Amino acid sequence: xxxxxERLQPIFQDVLDQPGLQVSAEDSGQTVxxxxxxxxxxxxxxxxxxxKVRFALGELEELKNLGDMIALIQTKRTG
Amino acid sequence: xxxxxxxYPELLRKRSGQIRMLREQATLSVxxxxxxxxxxxxxxxWLDLFLGKSGIQTIGYHGDFGRYFEExxxxxxxxxxxxxxxxxxxxxARDLIQALPPAATAxxxxxxxxxxxxxxxxxxxxxxxxxxxxxxxxxVPPPMHALGNLSAWVPGGASLHAALLNVxxxxxxxxxxxxxxxxxxxxxxxxxxxxxxAERWFRYKIWRSGEAEMRTAASLASIVGALFGRTRKVLxxxxxxxxxxxxxxxxxxxxxxxxxxxxxxxxxxxxxxYCLTLRRRGVxxxxxxxxxxxxxxxxxxHPDSVLKVSDFAAFRANWNPKSENLVSIATxxxxxxxxxxxxxxxxxxxxxxAQQLPMVAVPELGxxxxxxxxxxxxxxxxxxxxxxxxDVQRAALYAANAVxxxxxxxxxxxxxxxxxxxxxxxIDAFQPVxxxxxxxxxxxxxxxxxxxxxxxLAEVEQMAGRTDHVTLYGRLADRFGDNGLVSxxxxxxxxxxxxxxxxxxxxxxxxxxxxxxxFDALVDRAHAVGCRSITxxxxxxxxxxxxxxxxxxxxxxxxxxxxxxxxxWQYDLSSASSPLNQxxxxxxxxQYS
Numbered sequence: 251x252x253x254x255x256e257r258l259q260p261i262f263q264d265v266l267d268q269p270g271l272q273v274s275a276e277d278s279g280q281t282v283x284x285x286x287x288x289x290x291x292x293x294x295x296x297x298x299x300x301x302k303v304r305f306a307l308g309e310l311e312e313l314k315n316l317g318d319m320i321a322l323i324q325t326k327r328t329g
Numbered sequence: 330x331x332x333x334x335x336x337y338p339e340l341l342r343k344r345s346g347q348i349r350m351l352r353e354q355a356t357l358s359v360x361x362x363x364x365x366x367x368x369x370x371x372x373x374x375w376l377d378l379f380l381g382k383s384g385i386q387t388i389g390y391h392g393d394f395g396r397y398f399e400e401x402x403x404x405x406x407x408x409x410x411x412x413x414x415x416x417x418x419x420x421x422a423r424d425l426i427q428a429l430p431p432a433a434t435a436x437x438x439x440x441x442x443x444x445x446x447x448x449x450x451x452x453x454x455x456x457x458x459x460x461x462x463x464x465x466x467x468x469v470p471p472p473m474h475a476l477g478n479l480s481a482w483v484p485g486g487a488s489l490h491a492a493l494l495n496v497x498x499x500x501x502x503x504x505x506x507x508x509x510x511x512x513x514x515x516x517x518x519x520x521x522x523x524x525x526x527a528e529r530w531f532r533y534k535i536w537r538s539g540e541a542e543m544r545t546a547a548s549l550a551s552i553v554g555a556l557f558g559r560t561r562k563v564l565x566x567x568x569x570x571x572x573x574x575x576x577x578x579x580x581x582x583x584x585x586x587x588x589x590x591x592x593x594x595x596x597x598x599x600x601x602x603y604c605l606t607l608r609r610r611g612v613x614x615x616x617x618x619x620x621x622x623x624x625x626x627x628x629x630x631h632p633d634s635v636l637k638v639s640d641f642a643a644f645r646a647n648w649n650p651k652s653e654n655l656v657s658i659a660t661x662x663x664x665x666x667x668x669x670x671x672x673x674x675x676x677x678x679x680x681x682x683a684q685q686l687p688m689v690a691v692p693e694l695g696x697x698x699x700x701x702x703x704x705x706x707x708x709x710x711x712x713x714x715x716x717x718x719x720d721v722q723r724a725a726l727y728a729a730n731a732v733x734x735x736x737x738x739x740x741x742x743x744x745x746x747x748x749x750x751x752x753x754x755x756i757d758a759f760q761p762v763x764x765x766x767x768x769x770x771x772x773x774x775x776x777x778x779x780x781x782x783x784x785x786l787a788e789v790e791q792m793a794g795r796t797d798h799v800t801l802y803g804r805l806a807d808r809f810g811d812n813g814l815v816s817x818x819x820x821x822x823x824x825x826x827x828x829x830x831x832x833x834x835x836x837x838x839x840x841x842x843x844x845x846x847x848f849d850a851l852v853d854r855a856h857a858v859g860c861r862s863i864t865x866x867x868x869x870x871x872x873x874x875x876x877x878x879x880x881x882x883x884x885x886x887x888x889x890x891x892x893x894x895x896x897x898w899q900y901d902l903s904s905a906s907s908p909l910n911q912x913x914x915x916x917x918x919x920q921y922s
Binding site: 295300 | 342343345346349371533535539
């Protein structure tokens with residue numbers, strides 16, 4: 251889980267263009283500046299490419315925060 | 330993942346940061362409105378990136394979802410206030426193709442397309458009055474084909490519907506200077522993700538896949554850049570392992586890889602042909618190579634080099650840093666470095682130029698020559714804004730040729746066909762520049778090969794130097810292009826006969842009568858070395874049945890075999906005979922092509 255979060259950091263830093271940004275499991279679109287609907291499209295695509303996973307329709311919509319997304323990535327990678 | 334100028338996952342990450350940096354360097358801003366039936370903000374961001382690379386900052390306007398017609402023609406206040414310089418009508422099959430019943434008639438289809446076109450024309454007229462140039466993407470048929478392959482040809486088929494619509498859109502663009510098309514089909518033919526993404530449509534209301542959206546924006550940026558004079562004009566090329574394989578300084582002109590003979594040679598030839606196409610379209614070519622100048626120039630003397638020294642507007646082959654050479658080329662051509670594209674297989678050279686001269690476009694060429702043309706093309710650096718005068722003259726020439734070829738479309742007989750090929754050949758003794766090709770052809774030709782004897786390159790080199798040998802190679806070109814070196818004969822003088830130890834020809838020129846031209850040359854040489862006869866040998870193999878009658882058809886008579894293997898045939902040189910070749914113009918070496 252920590253490993254996934256570590257790999258997510260540079261993706262958020264790049265896509266949101268905030269080099270010092272550190273996101274945490276509790277973060278979401280509400281708490282991170284710049285994580286708007288347009289950035290969300292890029293974040294999802296970049297994460298799918300990074301982890302070689304595909305989020306099915308509905309899966310992303312149910313997530314409350316980044317921790318949920320990390321758990322989902324974890325499930326997809328081990329499943 | 331293919332190496333690419335448009336690496337989607339990479340650009341996805343770097344986009345925001347690059348846009349921020351490019352914005353600081355922008356020297357022009359352009360107001361672009363996006364109208365259509367999809368979410369367009371993502372497309373707008375990609376456009377920021379790609380236009381930023383041309384020094385243009387975009388100011389975007391995103392219309393209300395699906396209200397493009399109303400916003401352009403009725404409820405126009407907001408758009409008028411924005412005063413767009415460019416409008417991208419982001420329309421697709423979803424917006425423009427209403428499914429017709431499967432049994433629809435041609436008239437139904439015409440009516441449907443006519444109605445759609447009428448609406449688009451109204452939109453274009455209104456936007457043109459606002460002073461905008463309207464860019465419309467050509468339409469890709471919808472992703473689902475309930476009619477199967479009928480879709481392509483029955484009037485109720487969505488694919489035919491899209492095709493007809495695209496023809497009408499092209500006519501619209503031809504009639505109005507303020508309407509331009511984005512060639513979606515060209516975008517579609519590249520990239521690794523599918524065009525459509527149902528998932529993105531359901532999630533974001535964007536029907537193109539992420540990569541397709543990016544590539545569409547890159548193409549759109551090339552049009553907008555061209556409209557505002559940011560098209561690049563000069564293609565600067567490295568030589569070794571860029572325009573040919575190998576290092577001319579080490580390998581020499583005889584050993585560089587170019588031509589049609591190996592896959593790598595074909596790839597370098599294809600890239601040269603791409604460069605030549607650009608030059609003919611008005612793009613200036615220049616050489617920038619770390620080489621001795623005379624040595625560098627000699628590479629273009631290779632008979633298979635598509636490009637000639639005269640194709641280059643500037644030529645820098647020296648040991649100075651390439652960035653300095655680019656500056657000096659810019660001075661010579663009186664063009665800004667921001668109109669330059671620098672193509673080099675060496676990543677270190679690319680890096681240096683990109684660092685020293687950030688205004689020069691430096692595509693990531695990769696290391697596989699088969700990708701060079703695609704990668705250079707992908708950058709869309711040389712987007713033309715219109716057809717040039719040069720193009721118009723060329724078109725006249727093509728028209729004349731077309732008339733000629735249409736009169737030749739049917740042939741009364743095979744001879745007439747051969748005549749129409751306008752064949753031209755070069756036949757001569759082995760030359761150093763061809764030895765590798767000759768060795769290769771000797772070792773791979775199986776069918777038109779009288780003896781199937783194999784020789785190493787070293788043995789071929791020896792033969793070429795021996796006075797008791799007659800060696801001949803033949804190159805053949807026709808109106809469709811150069812076939813390259815395709816036939817070889819080797820004879821050895823034994824007493825007063827010329828014993829033909831090797832005679833072979835590539836299958837790509839079968840039934841052209843080229844063996845007759847080779848035979849005429851062989852007869853001349855045999856006379857010249859004082860022979861009274863030619864002795865042909867046929868050694869049957871599993872694959873060379875097609876030449877079992879070869880000597881008989883040339884007028885040889887069968888003679889009893891001596892100790893040498895195979896069937897022997899003899900041709901008497903004392904009786905005068907006329908040349909057999911009728912259709913091929915044989916030119917001296919150097920005057921070919």
